[in-house]
Amino acid sequence: xxxxxxxxxxxxxxxxxxxxxxxxxxxxxxxxxxxxxxxxxxxxxxxxxxxxxxxxxxxxxxxxxxxxxxxxxxxxxxxxxxxxxxxxxxxxxxxxxxxxxxxxxxxxxxxxxxxxxxxxxxxxxxxxxxxxxxxxxxxxxxxxxxxxxxxxxxxxxxxxxxxxxxxxxxxxxxxxxxxxxxxxxxxxxxxxxxxxxxxxxxxxxxxxxxxxxxxxxxxxxxxxxxxxxxxxxxxxxxxxxxxxxxxxxxxxxxxxxxxxxxxxxxxxxxxxxxxxxxxxxxxxxxxxxxxxxxxxxxxxxxxxxxxxxxxxxxxxxxxxxxxxxxxxxxxxxxxxxxxxxxxxxxxxxxxxxxxxxxxxxxxxxxxxxxxxxxxxxxxxxxxxxxxxxxxxxxxxxxxxxxxxxxxxxxxxxxxxxxxxxxx
Numbered sequence: 001x002x003x004x005x006x007x008x009x010x011x012x013x014x015x016x017x018x019x020x021x022x023x024x025x026x027x028x029x030x031x032x033x034x035x036x037x038x039x040x041x042x043x044x045x046x047x048x049x050x051x052x053x054x055x056x057x058x059x060x061x062x063x064x065x066x067x068x069x070x071x072x073x074x075x076x077x078x079x080x081x082x083x084x085x086x087x088x089x090x091x092x093x094x095x096x097x098x099x100x101x102x103x104x105x106x107x108x109x110x111x112x113x114x115x116x117x118x119x120x121x122x123x124x125x126x127x128x129x130x131x132x133x134x135x136x137x138x139x140x141x142x143x144x145x146x147x148x149x150x151x152x153x154x155x156x157x158x159x160x161x162x163x164x165x166x167x168x169x170x171x172x173x174x175x176x177x178x179x180x181x182x183x184x185x186x187x188x189x190x191x192x193x194x195x196x197x198x199x200x201x202x203x204x205x206x207x208x209x210x211x212x213x214x215x216x217x218x219x220x221x222x223x224x225x226x227x228x229x230x231x232x233x234x235x236x237x238x239x240x241x242x243x244x245x246x247x248x249x250x251x252x253x254x255x256x257x258x259x260x261x262x263x264x265x266x267x268x269x270x271x272x273x274x275x276x277x278x279x280x281x282x283x284x285x286x287x288x289x290x291x292x293x294x295x296x297x298x299x300x301x302x303x304x305x306x307x308x309x310x311x312x313x314x315x316x317x318x319x320x321x322x323x324x325x326x327x328x329x330x331x332x333x334x335x336x337x338x339x340x341x342x343x344x345x346x347x348x349x350x351x352x353x354x355x356x357x358x359x360x361x362x363x364x365x366x367x368x369x370x371x372x373x374x375x376x377x378x379x380x381x382x383x384x385x386x387x388x389x390x391x392x393x394x395x396x397x398x399x400x401x402x403x404x405x406x407x408x409x410x411x412x413x414x415x416x417x418x419x420x421x422x423x
Contacts, residue, residue, distance in 0.1 A: 034102045034109040041113030045301045055090035069101055081346045086264050087335015088304045095336050118301030119308045123324050125295050126312035143417025144294030145382045147410050150395030151297050152374045155268040159367050168203050169364035176368025192365045200361015227340035235261050252323050256307050256330030264362050272373040283314040286381050298410035307331040391416050
């Protein structure tokens with residue numbers, strides 16, 4: 001069962017339908033307009049709480065059951081592809097659905113609609129959080145930091161079950177934790193991912209294939225080639241330009257682009273990459289970083305919109321609107337470009353025995369990277385007292401065992417943090 005089906009979305013009346021790959025052949029869907037796509041995804045961007053796993057549940061209900069824009073089999077193919085690429089899975093699936101409904105403009109319309117609400121809210125928080133001063137404001141921000149600890153702990157548990165279910169992959173996860181914690185911080189995540197891919201080729205190879213029906217995704221290969229060129233050009237050219245001409249706007253775009261291009265697993269796994277990108281060079285303080293990450297848990301839409309807040313908060317010479325927009329475009333572009341580049345070839349690539357093996361190793365390493373992020377910076381810089389510990393434990397219990405919506409947990413923890421230190 002894919003990772004996205006491990007959790008449920010409240011709006012789907014229980015578990016999302018089990019493995020979608022067994023669906024019937026895809027009919028010819030009717031074409032739509034980019035405006036239609038924009039409006040549908042804008043509504044989803046305002047209402048899709050719960051993170052990437054829940055987002056995919058919303059998509060299944062909206063586009064397979066309600067609107068019948070695509071078949072269950074095609075949605076399953078898109079989810080499998082998104083989980084094999086760097087970037088945010090739910091945004092990539094939405095982008096692909098937009099393409100299939102209304103062409104390339106439809107794909108961009110889907111991304112804009114789904115991302116815009118959370119991006120606007122994160123920009124507002126970037127402007128407003130500086131006014132949270134005094135005892136109450138500081139305690140409120142600390143509560144947001146405690147939420148981040150609980151959310152990542154929940155993600156570690158879920159991803160361990162899905163991505164490191166056996167001894168071999170758990171060993172790879174533990175190894176990745178050590179690499180991430182003790183290797184050179186600037187390259188530790190990249191080393192862990194590359195090492196995981198190599199180990200996966202050696203230890204996680206399987207000759208078994210999924211013999212369910214392959215669905216051809218009819219997109220032009222020339223456009224896929226252009227997307228691949230864009231992906232690699234933006235990965236290597238901006239750092240080269242910054243090396244010879246340190247233009248701050250290009251440096252910020254490059255930092256967020258690298259984070260988006262190197263993150264497998266999406267969502268919470270981007271945390272250590274973004275920390276290295278903005279905290280290590282001193283653009284954003286550790287406290288502001290964690291407070292913004294906690295606030296992002298209360299919002300609908302993609303978690304990667306956190307980049308808007310980080311870009312808008314980047315000092316020492318802030319330009320909130322410009323840098324926030326550069327952060328947003330920078331972190332999303334590699335995932336969307338990778339999806340566009342691989343989409344026409346996916347039915348062929350997924351039968352290659354080496355690709356699933358490398359991905360198994362990478363996914364196991366992702367679990368280890370997230371464990372390292374949970375310890376440092378989250379736990380070491382946030383949990384200082386017994387009260388902090390009990391608040392985190394309460395939030396973790398609400399999220400994991402009671403399945404409470406994250407925005408409710410954020411509100412409860414923020415209130416608990418203020419009350420706990422008011423007496």
